[in-house]
Amino acid sequence: MTVELEEFTKWRGSVEARLGRLEVVSDEHAGKTTHHEGLLGSVDADLSQIQVEFRAQRGMLQALHITQNEHTAALRKLETGQEELRRGQGELWQGQEELRQGQVEVLAGVQAIIGLLGRDIDGGAEPSAS
16 A cells, blocks of 8 residues: 555656646746737727728718719819800801901992992083083
8 A cells, every 4th residue: 555655646746746837837828818918909909990090081082082073073064164165256256257258348338339429429520521
């Protein structure tokens, strides 16, 4: 029985030594786990902040998109109006040219009438030679 008691004592010593090492390693792991939990908490907080900023940026991009669409529509209206003004200006120039041609014709007619009237007046004022 003493042999068994000695073996039990040895076994118990080795178990206690292993248990001691296990407790040391366990304590080290607990320290690391606590450190990692702190890091995970920081990562979680950072991700939350990034999500908030991302939402704000997405909202800003959507607002810019709406503004850009409004500006594009306004520019199209302006371009259409500008084209209509150019067409109208071309029609005015054409009408102005027609008026100039009409003025030339009227002036020629007035001059012809004045010439005819001048002959009649001069012809009636001169005595006949016969």
